[in-house]
Amino acid sequence: MEKEHKHKKVFVQGPISPDFVAKSIAGHQSKTEIGAHAIFLGQIRADKKADGIVTGIEYSAYEDMAEKAFQEIREAAFARFELICMHIYHSLGVVPTGEISLFVFVSSPHRRAAFEASEYIVEEIKANVPIFGKELVGEGGEYVWKENN
Amino acid sequence: MSIQVMYYGMLAEIAGQANEVWIADQNLTVGEFRNQIMERYPAMREKKFKIAVDQKISQDYVSIDHASEIALLPPFAGG
Numbered sequence: 001m002e003k004e005h006k007h008k009k010v011f012v013q014g015p016i017s018p019d020f021v022a023k024s025i026a027g028h029q030s031k032t033e034i035g036a037h038a039i040f041l042g043q044i045r046a047d048k049k050a051d052g053i054v055t056g057i058e059y060s061a062y063e064d065m066a067e068k069a070f071q072e073i074r075e076a077a078f079a080r081f082e083l084i085c086m087h088i089y090h091s092l093g094v095v096p097t098g099e100i101s102l103f104v105f106v107s108s109p110h111r112r113a114a115f116e117a118s119e120y121i122v123e124e125i126k127a128n129v130p131i132f133g134k135e136l137v138g139e140g141g142e143y144v145w146k147e148n149n
Numbered sequence: 150m151s152i153q154v155m156y157y158g159m160l161a162e163i164a165g166q167a168n169e170v171w172i173a174d175q176n177l178t179v180g181e182f183r184n185q186i187m188e189r190y191p192a193m194r195e196k197k198f199k200i201a202v203d204q205k206i207s208q209d210y211v212s213i214d215h216a217s218e219i220a221l222l223p224p225f226a227g228g
Contacts, residue, residue, distance in 0.1 A: 011210070042228045059227075062157055062220050065204040066227075090227060102228050122228060130220075131227030132158035145159045145227035 010070045011033050011063065011092050015042030015099035016041075022106055024087060026129065038114035040122050044095050052138030056096040058144060063092075064131040069129040073121055081117040083108050090131065133143040150175060152216055154186075159222040163192045171219070180209030182219065198223050 021041070026033060045050045067092045070088055077086060084107045091101040104121050108114040125131075133146035154171045156164045173182065179200050187194050199206050201220040202213050215220060 057226075060158065061227075062155070062201070062204075062222060065201060065220065068204060126225065126228045127224060129227045130157065130222050131225055132223060133226035134158075145223065147224040148226055148228065 006072075008087070009073060009086050010067060011061065012088050012089050013091070013093050014093045015138055016089055016103045018100070019138040020089075021100070021103060021105075024103075027138065028085075028107060031107065033086060033102050033109060035109045036114040037105065037107045038111075040102070040104040040118045042122075043100055044097045046097040047135065048133065049143075051136045051142045054097060054135045054142075055139070056094050056099075056136045056138055057101065058094045058134040058136060058143070059090070059092050059101065061090075061092060062134050065133060070125070073124045073128070076124070077106070077117050077121050080120065081106075081108065082110070082113040083117055086117070086121070088125070090125070090129075093104050094136070124130040152213065153218040155218060155220040157220065158178075159196060160193060160221045160223050163190050163196070173213070175214060177200055177213050178209060179207045179211045179213060183209065183211055186221065191214070193221075196223060 044057050074086055087105040088104040095101040104116050104118055106117045134143040135146050136143050150173055152171045152173055153168060154211060155168045161167045199222045201222055202211060202216045213219060
């Protein structure tokens with residue numbers, strides 16, 4: 001069984017389109033050892049803040065360190081779970097509310113590994129990857145720096 | 150020695166710049182560097198941040214001699 005451990009670029013400018021997600025799924029039809037995909041999509045929520053409603057998040061990152069952190073997460077997930085392949089994409093720049101900023105896609109022979117790996121990867125990204133976000137509020141250029149819990 | 154210091158997120162706003170060259174004494178540790186930073190930018194005292202030395206988050210006792218870049222990282226917000 002061949003596993004993809006190679007380094008891959010994670011960051012994309014702006015939102016991740018549903019069309020891109022669909023094409024990624026279609027790209028796996030030839031990998032017939034896969035029995036289960038798990039997909040996590042992070043979507044920008046219109047939270048209410050003191051100065052108005054969130055209209056989007058503007059992401060930035062310490063890109064070199066972040067790419068390394070993503071690679072470490074990939075390696076750890078491959079070591080821990082029975083996975084055939086794994087794809088992670090995260091937005092930089094502005095992502096409006098209702099659009100997708102994170103796409104985690106893991107494939108395994110069986111569902112349990114796929115479920116568990118996707119949760120593990122998302123939690124690791126939130127805790128350990130140097131990505132920063134401004135929550136854009138209202139129409140007047142206000143913003144609040146976002147902080148993961 | 151001189152070190153490239155990079156500021157991210159709200160810390161870049163406080164510093165008024167994304168990076169600067171820091172002239173430092175030999176044998177500087179992360180903890181001493183943190184104190185110097187907060188002296189230069191008092192508003193950072195109120196902020197939570199981690200310090201990465203050559204892209205690795207480092208504790209206060211770590212020496213930053215021979216480091217090529219130091220980054221000040223506010224709370225992460227990915228996802």
